[in-house]
Amino acid sequence: MSVPQPLLKKRKMSEGIKYLPLVIPLPLPEDQLKEVVEKSKDWALMHGAAMRSKTQFSEDSLQFAPFVLIPSAFPRREFMKSIEIQLILNELMHKVAHDREFLTSSLKETIKVDEFTRNLFQIYETVHDEGVTQRASLGLLRSDYMVHSSSTDKIKQIELNTIASSFGGIATHITLFNRYILQELGHSDKLKNLPDNNALEGLCSGMIEAWKLYDDPQAVILFIIEDVTFNICDQRFHEFKIREMNPQARVIRRTLTDMAERASLGKNKELIIDGCIVAMIYFRAGYEPGHYHSQKEWDARLLMERSRAIKSPSIQYHLAGTKKVQQTLARPGALEQFLCEPSKVERIKEVFTGLYSLDFDELGDQAVQLAIDNPERFVLKPQREGGGNNVYGLEVRDAVKKMKNSQERTAWILMERIHPPLSRGYIVRPGVSNVPELVDMVSELGIFGVVIGDSETITYNKQVGHMLRTKVSTANEGGVAAGLGALDSPYLID
CATH class of the missing domain: 3.30.1490.50 (Glutathione synthase lid domain)
Incomplete structure (x- = not known):
């Protein structure tokens, strides 16, 4: 693909900074830009690519989530690599989560000084010393990457998330959104370079499989949520999709405080909340200290871990996703403890930084x-x-x-x-002009994986979709929920 002339000029001015090719010629004429931005905002709102406002919160209103108007270029070879290695990463994290000695040695120094990790680890030790009630775990994972600017422009892993791996629901809709925008701008010929994204269906399929594994059609799927939910659409998309895919499967939503005040264990260690037996727990909260207001929320987390409910994540999966474990896995010889095939080890090492x-x-x-x-x-x-x-x-x-x-x-x-190549595009945010500025951006790719199994066997292992978060190049952090990033789709280039 040839690089448009405005891009070549910018590259020379940037003294070695790399730019990815433009997907379509930019800038757009102002009249055209204004019209398509107005349409894009309405499309986002009408299709649920939205969140509750943090500054003017109301349960009765939504604003669209920040988005990139035109999909951002991403190297096809590296996108396909990230897809292909997700099954290996699923296997790796599952085995790491079930290796008590490795988790203990990795975190032994951290738990001395980090109270949050120490509390998680104490729960982990308690349930293991008592005997794990539910041997099966469900991993809903997301591995995040950036392309590192070099002679080869290869992806490098930022982190691997094992808890509350979000935006699978909205990301599915953003792919459709970017298809629509390209068509509106007269570039239907480019749709073939936007990969299909079935993240929502794939993640929900994993939850339904875990619900079936519990083998009680009357039991519910429990979402553990924050006291105030801003990212409501992404969560509700999962809930509604589960009901659509399996009408028997019912979802309920409770906070950690709700669980502390009203949950209990039955005679066979079944988890009961408000008269419902819980088959599986999906944690969309519980990943940071602020979610635990007092000791009773920690007691509730322990209660859930002691139960027969299948957790996503189980406490060992939560610990396996810590930064310290990620760093330990990068040490020489660590991957070989979990992956028997040298080819798998080399493929994972290639994306480690x-x-x-x-x-x-x-x-x-x-x-x-x-x-x-x-x-x-x-x-x-x-x-x-x-x-x-x-x-x-x-x-x-x-x-x-x-x-x-x-x-x-x-x-x-x-x-x-990691120093990613830059792209050029329009980021559209709530409350900002319908004529956004053309800005330099960087993108982070997330790949979703689902794995189910116990300490001995993996019974379900799939790569299920992707998301792309993009931010202005001058911003360090890029979380959409934190208000710094924007939802985007990868446009694959050769």
């Missing part, structure tokens, strides 16, 4: 010095989910210096910073 421990040992001290000497080479990442927690640029040096001699540093990892 540099990850460094900050433990109090020789390697940890070396990583601390690396961060102080070259802070802009790295991202400092804590044991937190949900976006907005990482440290970038010169602030890395300040943060590492501050905790250099403190045990606190063992709760963080250091990751080589």
